[in-house]
Amino acid sequence: MYTLSLSLNQRAALLSVLMLVVGLLVWEAVIPGQKAVGELTEYEILTGAGAPKAGVPLPSDVIAKAWEQLSDPFYDAGPNDKGIGIQIGYSIYRVLTGYFLAALVAIPLGFLIGMSPVAHKALNPFIQVLRPISPLAWMPLALFIIGDSEASAIFVIFICSIWPMLINTAFGVAGVRDDWVNVARTHELGALKTAFTVILPAAAPTIVTGMRISIGIAWLVIVAAEMLVGGTGIGYYVWNEWNNLDLTSVVFSILMIGIVGMMLDAMFGFLQRRVTYVE
Amino acid sequence: MKPYLSIEKLTQRFPDGAGGDMTVFEDATFGVEKGEFVVILGHSGCGKSTIMNILAGLADPTAGSVIMDGQEVKGPSLDRGVVFQNYSLLPWLTTLKNVTFGVSARHPEWSKANVEAHSTKFLAMVGLDGDVIHRKTSQLSGGMRQRVSIARAFANHPKLLLLDEPFGALDALTRGTIQDELLKIWGQMEQTVFMITHDIDEAILLADRILLMTNGPQARVAESVEITIPRPRSRTEIVEHPNYYAIRNHLVQFLGKRSKELAGQPMQPGEMNKPATIRIDKTTPSDDPEDTQTVLRAVNS
Structure with a gap:
């Protein structure tokens, strides 16, 4: 008898595809198609009843939309009509700028907090108060002080991505085994050399985990921030399409947000595997 | 004339948590000569590791x-x-990089190739060569890891090599093999070594001299026992040597009984915490062949 023998990955992939297809079919089936507009009275036509009503789009509509958008992602036809590639590009640019500024502050500061118990105790109250503040709560203050909406969005990303990196760096550095630090000491390594050749690689898995959490949060926040500041970016795009009642574009952009977020996470996942070591 | 390494009136106290002090050891005084292999034996908590950390x-x-x-x-x-x-x-880091880490710290002026060649040589001296040295240390067995650590230490030619219970975490067979490696590399290097151990047989096999510590607190370095068994030694041959069991019995007696009896006595004013030299040698020709008494010559220096 012929038996189908598939590897674990193949079986999982098969199941994923199956779930996708079933999901899409159910979606397609439960959404009633746009009713054919029958005979309308003159009054109805005048009041706009004949215009197609917005409804939840069918998967086939979304796929058609995706095809249309992705085949020309970088067109620019004015402030309210830019390709998805340009919108995502703006968002990624803001996220990465705010994120790297945050890393530039958080990682050295985390080292300081991790290595000095005094610094830890002194800074901890500030961290504990500032950390739970929703990044968007900073927005009015940022807009007022900075004045520029673009820079305010970057500031919001900065402030939301700093905490996981700061806390994880401090935790990782403080947790470096004394034995390894002693190895550095008995080899007469200077403070800087010890930091780079022993403490950084030892704490790297924890630090990169913090960086991975931060990039995830930054990507969540940018959508909301751009809805507020407007102009460009994927968040603004979603809101703009909602105002246009183009739900097909809304669903399509939601999907794109998910895909970009997954790719950002995968990048840090790769970095994490690179720096992880087994004791 | 002072010895090469001279420990003078070393005292260590820690707060005992009740406002007072706990004296681990007081005024400990002893020396180690250049090229000598000295082992310190004592029960847990007698302050061996504290001495090691100070050194x-x-x-x-x-x-x-x-x-x-x-x-x-x-x-x-x-x-x-x-x-x-x-x-x-x-x-x-890989095995090799762990050693080059030490070598390049010792010789910052050396070229990369030079550092690697030197490191590879010392890894080979402890029996690690070929593919193994490019593996991460997590892929090595405990015994192999300790060899890497020994190679890293010897490759730097330190004036004094400190071994803190280096074989404590290894099984008996592996321990034996690496003790042999250690003896071999030590024999080639004329390295001064100060080592902590719990293992009496290991101490006899490796040491020129064994320092015996009483139990803590207020531990003393009570005796310095010379190992009067000629080198090169091998574990199978030394047990045949007439001095082996005499020395071993002395050590067992000390650790089993006298380390407790001598423990916890505060220093008398003017008293020196200095080990008494004990030399046990049964190879001295005796007139009476029936004489089975241990020849015990205690020389207080």
């Missing part, structure tokens, strides 16, 4: 000083290499 410069004594080669020991230094019980290899 390594990783801890500061409450009082007293350590003078090596005419200079006072202050802080850690490349002149004092340490092999830790838990190997202390850097797990994100």
Whole structure:
């Protein structure tokens, strides 16, 4: 008898595809198609009843939309009509700028907090108060002080991505085994050399985990921030399409947000595997 | 004439948590000659590791000083290499890189190729060569890891090599093999070694001299037992030597009984905490062949 023998990955992939297809079919089936507009009275036509009503789009509509958008992602036809590639590009640019500024502050500061118990105790109250503040709560203050909406969005990303990196760096550095630090000491390594050749690689898995959490949060926040500041970016795009009642574009952009977020996470996942070591 | 490594009136006290002080040891005074292999034996908690940390410069004594080669020991230094019980290899580096890490710290002026060649040579001396040296240390067995650690320490030619229970975490068979490796590499290098151990047989096999510590607190370095068994030694041959069991019995007696009896006695005023030299040698020709008494010559220096 012929038996189908598939590897674990193949079986999982098969199941994923199956779930996708079933999901899409159910979606397609439960959404009633746009009713054919029958005979309308003159009054109805005048009041706009004949215009197609917005409804939840069918998967086939979304796929058609995706095809249309992705085949020309970088067109620019004015402030309210830019390709998805340009919108995502703006968002990624803001996220990465705010994120790297945050890393530039958080990682050295985390080292300081991790290595000095005094610094830890002194800074901890500030961290504990500032950390739970929703990044968007900073927005009015940022807009007022900075004045520029673009820079305010970057500031919001900065402030939301700093905490996981700061806390994880401090935790990782403080947790470096004394034995390894002693190895550095008995080899007469200077403070800087010890930091780079022993403490950084030892704490790297924890630090990169913090960086991975931060990039995830930054990507969540940018959508909301751009809805507020407007102009460009994927968040603004979603809101703009909602105002246009183009739900097909809304669903399509939601999907794109998910895909970009997954790719950002995968990048840090790769970095994490690179720096992880087994004791 | 001071010995090469001179430990003078070393005292260590820690707060006992009740407002007072706990004296681990007081006024400990002893010396180690250049090229000598000295082992310190004692029960857990007698302060062996504290002495080791002070010698390594990783801890500061409450009082007293350590003078090596005419200079006072202050802080850690490349002149004092340490092999830790838990190997202390850097797990994100390969075996070879763990050794080059030490060598390039010792010789910053050497070229990369030179550092690697030197490191490879010392890894080969402890029996590690070929593919193994490019593996991460997490892929090595405990015994192999300790060999890497030993190679790293010897490759730096420290003036003093400190071994902190280096074989404590290894099984008996592996321990035996690596003791042999250690003897071999030590024989080639004329390295001064100070080692902590719990294992009496290991101490006899390796040491020129064994320092015996009483139990803590207020531990004393009570005796310095010379190992009167000629080198090169091998574990199978030394047990045949007439001095072996005499020395071993003396050590067992000390650790089993006298370390407790002598423990906890505060210093008398003017008394020196200095070990008495014990020399046990049954090979001295005796007139009476029936004489089975241990020839015990205690010389207080």
